Amino acid sequence: MATHLRRNLECSEAEWTARQELAACYRIFDHLGWSESIYNHITLRVPEEKDAFLINPFGLLWSEVTASNLIKIDSEGNKLDGSAYPVNKAGFTQHSCFHRNLDWAHAIVHTHTPDTMAVCCSKRGLEPTNFYACFFAGQIAYHDFEGITVRAEEGERLLENLGDKRILMLRNHGPVVLGATLYEMFFTYYMLQRACEIAVKTAALGDPVRVPDDVVAVHQRDRDQVALKEFGKADFEAWVRKLDSIDPSWRE
Numbered sequence: 001m002a003t004h005l006r007r008n009l010e011c012s013e014a015e016w017t018a019r020q021e022l023a024a025c026y027r028i029f030d031h032l033g034w035s036e037s038i039y040n041h042i043t044l045r046v047p048e049e050k051d052a053f054l055i056n057p058f059g060l061l062w063s064e065v066t067a068s069n070l071i072k073i074d075s076e077g078n079k080l081d082g083s084a085y086p087v088n089k090a091g092f093t094q095h096s097c098f099h100r101n102l103d104w105a106h107a108i109v110h111t112h113t114p115d116t117m118a119v120c121c122s123k124r125g126l127e128p129t130n131f132y133a134c135f136f137a138g139q140i141a142y143h144d145f146e147g148i149t150v151r152a153e154e155g156e157r158l159l160e161n162l163g164d165k166r167i168l169m170l171r172n173h174g175p176v177v178l179g180a181t182l183y184e185m186f187f188t189y190y191m192l193q194r195a196c197e198i199a200v201k202t203a204a205l206g207d208p209v210r211v212p213d214d215v216v217a218v219h220q221r222d223r224d225q226v227a228l229k230e231f232g233k234a235d236f237e238a239w240v241r242k243l244d245s246i247d248p249s250w251r252e
Helices: 013-031 089-101 114-120 131-136 154-162 182-205 213-226 233-246
Strands: 003-006 009-012 041-045 053-055 071-073 107-110 140-143 167-170 174-179
Touching: 009 013, 013 041, 013 053, 013 182, 013 233, 041 089, 053 089, 089 107, 089 154, 089 174, 107 182, 114 167, 114 174, 114 182, 131 182, 131 213, 140 154, 154 167, 174 182, 182 233
Parallel strands: 140 167
Antiparallel strands: 003 009, 041 053, 041 107, 053 071, 107 174, 167 174
């Protein structure tokens, strides 16, 4: 099996690719202003390994994440690669229940951006009042606030409330976006962030215009017709090029 050796890290080619893509994702989120100091997480399942995931080292800013300093953990948050960095197990609680129970959930992000949190704090949640928000009509699940998500038993309710959706808005808290690929998760989040930014600005103006259900249905139908085979990949690769023009250290 081919291996990479970076800073005393030995891993397969598939894992190294996953590490680089996840490190890029952290840097993209940070570049776009979606990070929260040393907190929040983006997690990615390690290819070809059933119970292994990559997560950011607790204590580092997202701008400091690199392919080699990502930590490989199991579904309980235990380190598998001997990393000297700690893992924020409390923050991984919600991720672990989704990764463990949903085979398709390969990439998950949870953030605390002001606009997505504001929508999570809104009684009506995200309504179809702008171009981006119309994509998400009927596609978002909600979970009532239970405090800091550190108790494993809350996982049952998280899963139940998520249902067959891929976005779970934690009320009074923040969004969780899940994807079958890192690209899908990234671009879904990108559009959700945009939808929330516009929703917050529109609410400040007052009296937002709600798009009728029949128009929303046409909007979503047409989206499905023009969607690329690998949803979000072209967008992700474009942002990787941007990263490389600024600081390619994420690749290390």
